């Protein structure tokens with residue numbers, strides 16, 4: 252059964268959701284599923300903006316056929332060539348043989364790589380500032396390289412003031428009938444997934460996102476249509492402010508996140524003890540995670556959110572406990588920056604993780620590593636109470652008063 256919704260008078264959402272996929276990109280757990288958004292503009296010409304992942308192809312083509320209602324498809328605009336959006340280009344061309352494919356030079360390079368042809372006979376190559384008049388609407392093409400692939404562009408509809416934002420403003424989570432952010436409790440139910448999506452998938456490219464936000468600030472935007480998750484047509488400032496913070500690596504909250512690794516529970520106990528001391532000193536909303544039991548994408552998201560992060564890890568064969576080492580590598584890969592961090596190490600005979608974690612964290616930009624740190628020899632001793640207090644004091648002293 253078709254399932255479509257109007258975004259504006261002339262623009263229709265024809266996307267679909269997958270609630271079966273366990274791992275997005277075969278990495279990220281998506282217990283709430285994911286949507287693949289696609290949009291049709293019905294004007295004198297008909298335009299499709301991006302296709303969908305192969306997993307929802309059946310639903311997508313049923314939606315498209317319903318919306319076109321016997322009309323031919325004139326244009327496909329390819330804003331992003333990642334296969335969760337471009338997978339159906341080949342099928343689409345077979346089903347709608349008159350369609351012209353609109354993309355930039357890099358788009359067509361990738362189309363050739365994925366589909367073995369660059370559809371030269373139907374290709375419309377656009378560049379920054381080019382427009383496409385479809386009747387009452389004029390579409391503007393704005394290049395958005397490395398948000399988060401090189402070929403990415405966004406499309407702006409001048410008439411309805413709609414920005415088709417590619418993966419920008421996207422989030423994990425299936426759409427459940429309510430396709431607009433103002434129809435859901437975004438802050439309660441979606442923000443964590445939006446942050447996890449952004450920080451893990453786009454997070455490395457903050458400078459590119461900043462460049463796009465600057466270009467977008469010159470446009471009058473009433474609606475943001477992302478390729479995943481809810482559409483924004485109200486309170487755009489909310490999500491723009493989040494993007495401003497995430498892309499400049501500014502913490503959303505003055506908050507402490509404690510990340511510990513443990514085999515036998517002693518480092519966990521010390522981490523909890525620190526959390527307790529911080530709470531006693533008035534720190535609120537402290538978050539504590541076991542790195543082995545929390546997906547690294549959630550840890551990355553929490554690290555972006557908070558101003559302060561404590562890393563607590565055992566020494567393992569002379570190195571950093573592997574799961575913690577993996578997290579530190581991921582932080583570097585995703586260009587995490589602008590944090591205040593503190594360290595706790597454990598070791599039964601030669602604890603060295605604090606030094607090693609310090610070296611890795613020092614490679615990140617704009618990271619302040621507190622001098623006060625704690626070494627645990629197997630289990631934290633009651634005599635170390637003073638050290639716990641001192642570390643908690645150092646963390647509190649480095650936090651902005653709110």
Ligand SMILES: Cc1cc2nc3c(=O)[nH]c(=O)nc-3n(C[C@H](O)[C@H](O)[C@H](O)COP(=O)(O)O)c2cc1C
Nearest residue numbers: 513514515516517518565568569598599600601629
């Ligand atoms: C496989 C393995 C390797 C370890 N390697 C070291 C090491 O190189 N240096 C050290 O001081 N302790 C080493 N330890 C000891 C742990 O770091 C220590 O027992 C620590 O207390 C574990 O903390 P936990 O109770 O939080 O798991 C090792 C432990 C294991 C199981």
